Amino acid sequence: MEKQVFDYIICGGGASGLLLANALLEDPHFKAKKILLIEKEDKNSNDRTWCFWEKSPGNFDGLLKKTWASATFKSEELHIDFKLEPYQYKMLRSKLFYTKIHLKIEAAQHLTLLKAEVLEIKEDGAFTQLCTSKGIFESQKVFNSIFNPNALYAQKKYPVLKQHFVGWFIKTKTPQFDPEKVFFMDFDIPQEQQTRFLYVLPFDEKHALVEYTLFSEELLEKEEYETGITDYLKTKGITNFKIEEKEQGNIPMSCFPFEQFNTPSLLNIGTAGGWTKASTGFTFMNTHRNVDRLVSFLKSEKPLNQFQTKNRFRFYDLLFLDVLLKYNDQGSNLFHRMFAKNKPLTIFRFLDEKTSFMEELKILSSFSFNQIRWFLSALVKRVF
Numbered sequence: 587m588e589k590q591v592f593d594y595i596i597c598g599g600g601a602s603g604l605l606l607a608n609a610l611l612e613d614p615h616f617k618a619k620k621i622l623l624i625e626k627e628d629k630n631s632n633d634r635t636w637c638f639w640e641k642s643p644g645n646f647d648g649l650l651k652k653t654w655a656s657a658t659f660k661s662e663e664l665h666i667d668f669k670l671e672p673y674q675y676k677m678l679r680s681k682l683f684y685t686k687i688h689l690k691i692e693a694a695q696h697l698t699l700l701k702a703e704v705l706e707i708k709e710d711g712a713f714t715q716l717c718t719s720k721g722i723f724e725s726q727k728v729f730n731s732i733f734n735p736n737a738l739y740a741q742k743k744y745p746v747l748k749q750h751f752v753g754w755f756i757k758t759k760t761p762q763f764d765p766e767k768v769f770f771m772d773f774d775i776p777q778e779q780q781t782r783f784l785y786v787l788p789f790d791e792k793h794a795l796v797e798y799t800l801f802s803e804e805l806l807e808k809e810e811y812e813t814g815i816t817d818y819l820k821t822k823g824i825t826n827f828k829i830e831e832k833e834q835g836n837i838p839m840s841c842f843p844f845e846q847f848n849t850p851s852l853l854n855i856g857t858a859g860g861w862t863k864a865s866t867g868f869t870f871m872n873t874h875r876n877v878d879r880l881v882s883f884l885k886s887e888k889p890l891n892q893f894q895t896k897n898r899f900r901f902y903d904l905l906f907l908d909v910l911l912k913y914n915d916q917g918s919n920l921f922h923r924m925f926a927k928n929k930p931l932t933i934f935r936f937l938d939e940k941t942s943f944m945e946e947l948k949i950l951s952s953f954s955f956n957q958i959r960w961f962l963s964a965l966v967k968r969v970f
Contacts, residue, residue, distance in 0.1 A: 589715065589722040592622040597704050597716065598731035599625025601634065601680075602856025602873045604687045606729055609881045611690050611697060616884075621696055622723060624716070626703040629688070634680035635753070635795070635833060637787070638871035639673040639934055645874070649682040652789050654768040659930065661773040661922040668930045675768045677787060677795075678870070704732060707852070714851040727890060731856040738842050744904070745911040746803070747839040749867030751785070752811035753797035755831040762824050763788030773918040775818060781910065781917025784818050793830075801867075802914055805836065837867040841904040845896070850889035855880075861895065864903035866937060899939040901968075902946070908964035909957075920957060927952030 594610065596603045607623050610616045635651075642653075654675040659666045691699050702720035707730065709715075714728040738746060769786035776782070781801040788794040798814040800806070811834075819827065837857070844860035855861060861876050862869040876895055883893050910917055924933055928949055935941050936949055950961065 593619040595725040602731040629684040636870035651677045656767040733858040744842040749837040751799040759826040761791035779915040848891040853890040
């Protein structure tokens with residue numbers, strides 16, 4: 587079968603693939619480049635909900651479902667309400683995002699969207715070749731966002747937790763919610779020897795997304811998540827409501843070095859490239875930032891495996907996952923200490939990887955003596 591050659595090929599048309607495609611379309615430097623985007627599904631539904639905090643204005647403000655200026659953190663012994671300024675917490679649903687970028691792709695002369703399944707990715711010297719259900723394609727610059735978990739789960743060196751959840755979009759009969767405040771984490775629920783919390787995003791006084799979320803190794807039966815939501819709503823006096831929509835997710839949390847699979851002509855991106863923030867499971871904004879860096883890097887014409895995303899924050903995330911894996915029943919207490927001893931916005935800046943080393947030491951010192959011992963033990967095992 588005759589192969590076709592492109593300057594850039596993007597495998598996968600989910601968030602990371604479309605963010606990269608959009609960035610290449612918006613930069614005049616790449617106008618003369620021949621680009622191919624391969625996606626096997628029609629991306630035209632709300633199959634994803636992405637939440638993130640950022641300063642406004644942002645690149646996606648016109649597509650947002652909702653923004654919040656205030657937030658709440660709660661554990662069994664702590665209840666904190668705080669302003670997010672200068673940040674806003676933002677929700678983006680995937681349908682509008684897909685539609686906007688697909689319209690850009692349709693209008694572009696130099697980017698082709700191919701509906702096909704990628705069957706095999708082959709290394710061929712300085713080129714990477716893609717065998718698909720619609721033909722063979724080749725490029726010196728291939729970006730793969732198709733996540734293959736086999737290598738991740740076949741190893742034991744790097745812990746693998748999951749952020750897994752079930753969410754209900756509900757409508758209550760009477761006003762029940764403060765539409766200006768997001769419940770960022772509510773740990774005041776039975777922990778069942780794990781790390782469990784509720785996440786509540788109100789759209790108005792009667793509509794909200796309520797998610798039952800865990801950071802743990804194993805998934806639950808769907809009924810257990812839904813029972814958790816029902817029980818939580820009962821504690822808030824919410825028994826009369828309608829479920830308008832449901833969502834379910836499972837996001838890998840790991841510091842596994844996915845970059846080891848990159849080559850001069852192949853770069854793994856998004857979850858496939860380890861771009862999920864390992865300590866939180868947040869992916870969308872982390873990917874957006876990495877795409878901005880990647881676009882600048884591409885102008886240097888360097889081999890793709892020279893693109894680096896590793897920094898000291900990944901090591902912090904690794905230690906946190908080491909501790910959370912061993913002491914999963916103590917997750918609520920770890921987050922409790924962080925929020926009790928630090929300004930919430932400092933924690934957000936830390937998760938954004940924008941804090942100084944001294945600020946990071948202060949966050950570490952906020953843990954109890956035993957908790958600090960857990961982190962130091964994890965550090966010793968990693969270093970020695």
